[in-house]
Structures are given as structure tokens and as C-alpha cells.
Amino acid sequence: MIDKSFDIKDLSLAGQGRERVEWALTEMPVLSAIHDRFVKERPLAGARISGCLHITTETANLARTLKAGGAEVVLCASNPLSTQDDVTAVLVQHYHIPTFAICGEDGSAYYRHIGQALDHKPQLTLDDGADLVSELHKNRSALLAEVIGGTEETTTGVMRLRAMAEDRALRFPVIAVNDAMTKHLFDNRYGTGQSTLDGIIRSTNILLAGKTFTVAGYGWCGRGIAMRARGHGAQVIITEVDPQRALEAAMDGYRVMPMLEAAIISDFIVTATGDKHVLDKTHFEVVKDHCVIANAGHFNVEINIPALEKLSVKKHRPRKGVEAYRLKNGRTVRLLSEGRLVNLAAAEGHPATVMDMSFANQALSIAYLWQHGADLKNAVYPVPSDIDRQVAKMKLAAMRLSIDKLSREQQNYLSSWKEGT
Template sequence: MSDIADASLAYEGVKRIEWADRSMPVLRQIRERFADERPLDGLKVAACMHITTETAGLIRTLQAGGASVALAASNPLSTQDDTAAALVQEYGAEVFARAGTDREGYYAHIHQALETGPDLVLDDGCDLVNTLHIDRTDLLGTVKAGCEQTTTGVIRLHQMALEGALRFPMVAVNDTDTKHMFDNRYGTGQSTLDGIIRATNTLLAGKTIVIAGFGFCGRGLAERARGLGARVVITEIDPVKALDAALQGFAVQPMAEAAANGDVFITVTGNRDVVNGEHLAVMKDGAILANSGHFDVEIDVRALGEMAVEVHRGSRPQTEEYVMADGRRLVLLAEGRLVNLAAAEGHPAAVMDMSFADQALTCAWLATAHATLSPAVHDVPKDIDTEVARLKLASMSISIDRLTQDQEDYLHSWRLGS
């Protein structure tokens, strides 16, 4: 039995899902293929994901392949209640999600999704897999395999595997080339700035934007912030990534140094306390704090609350103004949660088209391949990643070259010299 906020919102949800679907041609092609081939026939899927119109496209594709789907939210602030209603009322999925639910409700919904006894699991941050291994070990024997689509979740899965705790194979969908390129770089780059602008209506041109982390998400953010006229400062712990940022012309500083000069701070690291009390103490009046990492731990919100003498809410949606004892005001966006999903709409549908295509094809592969995989973190097969890119190019009416037979022979021979 689903748990959603308002079933009467289904009509609005369907209209928005159909709008997003028009920008997801790759997933549409896979859905048509799945309807014919039924690669997931009879399988139960439990997913913990953002309840958005784009996610609805993935759920419908899995259903077309023969799966029954139970869906819980991976972030209460990103849940679209009309999408949840449409998935239940019009598309026959089980959904356990309400916008703005508290931590207790969040985990209750994950437990409800798991009650369906899934064969495959899809996770967005590893909370569902974590819950399985800690609270619902009775279900571990029925789970064949799963997918994880976030950097944070993959980090947690690798640690579980390292400790010998992971009980079934998980595929790091997050680590495909297509997802790094489209989702992390172009999607996060655009949608994070979209969330900041919607929440604050601030002009980014001329501002100093400090970006913590120069992975694929950080690179995308830095490129787009520079394009909008901002001065960009990168903070990093990885010497190679820091060097890459410097050679691309970005300033690179420790956070302790950058904290005093930044106008906008964006965290995209997957780690905790990246912006801590020491940094908050020296920030300038009006500094904006935004997180685009999966969990709300990258900015030390507890320290911010302890340092503040007043907190003003409601001036603008998804903004909280923390007033320090010296009169400085620090503006926290979306409670320190994912700003692109809480203050905006997340990635454009065209971006999620590729990420969810990776997910759908990987699920179909796992339906049979799971028996050959160990309880570890596995990569998506290269041919799946290549197929998604090929389908996307075709949808854009772009053709590319093919190797001739002579070129194939040359690449596969070690006997031919210069």
C-alpha cells in the first residue's frame, strides 16, 4: 500500500511526466525494446531515488520490461508529490514518499519499499542498501544484485566491500563515462547554479565562488560559474585534481584561506564538514552556503546553528539567514541538502535520459548476469555505456566514423611497426 501526500495530484503529475519524457529519447527507445523483450519479467525492484518526473521515466521503463517497482524517496526535499501521485494512480507503481517528511518518515518509507521483498535494488546514496545490511538482514538472501548512481553511495559501497560486509553484487552506475560527462559535469554544473539563483536571485557575475571538490561535478560547476562571469576558487585534497584545476586557470586554495574571500560556497565532495566552524567564523557578511553533494553533511549545519544568535526563515524559498554575534549574516540554502533538487528541479530531463538509460540497461543485464558476479562493487559493462552514447547521438541526428577493416587489423596487431 503506497504512502503519498495527495492522490488527486496525479493528473498534474502525468502532464509533467509526459513533458519530461519528450526530452528523454534514449529511455523511450529502451522502453520500447523492453516492452518487446521483457528482460525483467517477474522481478521485483525496490528503489530509493529522487521522486521526480525524470525518475518516473525510468520506473515506467522497468515496468515495461516486466518488473514490479516499489519506490522510496532518497531526499524528502526533492520529492514531487504530483509525480508520486501519478506513479501510483496512473502507472501502477508502489510509492512511499512525501515532500518534506522528517528523518523518521524517510526511513519508514525505505522499510516499506523493502517489504516487497525485492530481487533487484536501485539506490541513490546507499541508504537502502545500508538499511538492508543493518536492519533487514532477513531479506538479504532474496536480493540478487543492485545499482548505485551517486558518488557518495559508491564510496560507501566500496567501504562495505573492503570490510567484507557487502552481501550481494552492486554495480557503480555512477562511474560510467556517460554519467560522468552528462549527469555530473553538465547536469550538476547547470542545475546547482540554477538552484542558487532561484533561491537567492543573486547576480553571479563578479562574485567569488568557492567550489569544494574538483571531480566531474566540481569541474562542471567551475566551467559554468566562470561562464557567468564569476571568479572561481577551487579547494581540493587531491594533488592531481588540484593541479588540473590550476592548469585550467582556476585559483586553488585551502578552504581556510578561501573562506574569508568567498561570496558563494558550493560543496561537491561526498565528505563531511568540508565547510566547518573555523571557516564559518571568518566568512564575510552575506556569504551564501550551498551543498550539491548527496548528503547534508558537507556543510556543518550544527556548528552554524550553534554560532548563530538568530535565524531568519521565510524571506525567500529554501533560504535561512543565520545571524552571527558580530552581526554578520550567513545564508544557508536548502538546509544544507542538495540545492539543485531542493531549490530547483534537478538535472534537465535530457541529462537524466542518459543516466537512467544506463540504469535500465544495467538492470536488464543483472537479471541474468547476477549469478556470475561476486558480492563486490562492479563496473557497468563497457558495451552498455557505448550503447547509451550511440543511442543519444542517433537521437541528435549525429553520425560518427567507423573503423575500416585495415584500421581494425592495425589496432589488433602487434607485428606491424611504424
């Protein structure tokens, strides 16, 4: 099993963590209902689960729910800067969930903690970015025989897993929770939109109104960031490589142009693509003086930080979480949160209300895999549609909203080809 029961910063933070976890739970009625059901039904009895996730208050409530369903849960961090140390303390001290994560840990500690989570010999995996699954396949392949399935939380992870499946390297089925309608339509758009702006404002305290604000990528996360930036009064530019998304951005009223043009006039640039070097050397060479750059994609490769370092003659930290790079051309670039997820590194991540739906999908999908994973092929699957719809219905009920139902006549009409004009 586990050589050491936990590796966290400070157990004495547990009291503070418990208050915040319980606060988040008040905004998570769907997951609360699933927790209560899991207590009664124990759908995960005997399951060993290793999770590599952002260790936040909302994640703590997901872990509690899985444990209530009968699972043995172990957690590690999916990002070195997103861990909330008071949450790791409460997970260990009060909820007795082994946790391996320390905010600010270096790369060596990060992968050591993933290894400790894998020492649990998981039958099910929870991942956010696919680092745990990748490590399992590359360096701990002896454990693969016991793995029944896993779930993936974010766009970057789904992309990596689909590449593994395409190469026939994936050794167990994975459900792409990220692609559930009740996840990407809400978590990615409203959650990322609000929390990214929150992280930028906390870091800089710069008024957004009247500023030129560029968003790289017009996926669901990019849509949300652009929408919230415009709501603050910013003049928003979208950069894209996909012609359909670029066209949609233009139809939504945003300016669309290449990044090389946008960099010259932008006061803020935020990447949200899932790709690498979206902001590169050529952009830094022309970027506007004192431009603030940040990343809302999963990994810190979207901004080519080594290239920025080479172009710089001086670096200092004017504010917490802000690195000001003085370039050889005399301009200054302000990098937030070391290029890591700014909404988690500089703020608190998504509000609990949207994580309620994301983690409801996680909990129900994990239970589904525990029951049906052995019958699935080694591929990336969508969240079963009945789970996605169930989460939406539960969220509507929690919001005390009701909707219409189709009559039998309407159902027959929609399923028939015989009636027309």
C-alpha cells in the first residue's frame, strides 16, 4: 500500500481548511445529493482510487463523496502551484484521505507525489492533465493490470489521452469528463472566465476598463475569458488557428487578428489553447511595453518562458506572483504566476457552483466505470448521456427551476417522418 500516509505542508492548518471546505459544500448541492446517495448505496465499495487533481476545497468534497461511496481514495496535486495547503491538512486530519501535495513544490517533489499516489495500486484513476495516467504507463506499467478505468477532467488531458489511444498506447478506458455538456459549457466558460479574471485582478490590481485584452484561443475557456473581460469594459481581441472558431469570435463582436499583430497593442494577453509556445520569441520582440501576460491553459508551456528569459536583461518581482522582465529593447513584460494556471495559482480556481457539476460528473462516471469498465475497450469515451442529463436535472432542481415536458403528441411528431407541411 502506501509507505507514508501523507506529505503536506502543515497539519495545523486543518481548522481553517475545514471551514473553507464546508463553505464550498454549501454551493455544491448536486454533489451533496450524490454524497448522500453514495452513503446509502456504497457503489464504490472496495475500489482503490488514485486522484491527481488540483487540491482545492471543491476537490476535497469530491474525495469525501467517493470515500462515502466505499472507495479508498489517495490524492496528489496536478499542478505545483494550485494546491491549497489548508485543504491538504483537512483532508489528512479530519477526512483521513492520504494526500501528497505542497503548494510550490518543485518538479522532483511533484513527480514523487504522483508516485506515492500510484503506490496505492489504483483500480480507478482521476486525472486533471493526464500526468498520473502518463506516469502510470511510462514508469509504473506493472500496475496497469489492476486498473479498470479512469476519468479526465481537462481539455489538455483529453488531448493527451486521445493521442495515446490513437497510438494504441492507452491500456485502459478513460471517460472524458471535460467533454460533458454540463462540464465544458459551464465549468470552462463561466468558471474559467470568472476565476481567470479574478487571478489577474488580484495579481495586478489594474483596471481592465479601456484596456486592450487579447485572448489566445476561442474554445470554451477562451469564450468565457473574453466574455468576462468585455464585461469589465476591456477591448477584446481573439487570436485563433481554427477558421471556424475565429469566424465565431468575429460574429460575437470581437476583433480577430494574428498574435503577432495583437502583441503590439495589447495591455493584457491570456493564453487558453492547450498548446505550447502560443506566446513565443517573435511576440516578445514586438510586445507592448508593460504588457501583462498570463496562462489559463493547463500546463505552463503555452508561454515560452525560456525564450522570454533569453530576451531579458533583468527580472524582478514588483508584486506577489508577478515577474517583471526587462527586455533588451527596453520594454517590460509582466508574467503572472510563472506561466502556470493563473486562476488557480493567483486565485482560488473555479467557483464551487460550477465545480458542483464537474465533480458530479466525476463521481457518477467513476461509479459507472467501477461497474462497467471491464466491458469497455481501451479508448477515450464521452460521459454517458444519461449521467450528463441527470446532472443537469439535479442542478435545475437545486436552483428550484422547472422546465416543460414534451407531450406524447410532440414526442411522436419528433420521431416521425410522415408529418410535414
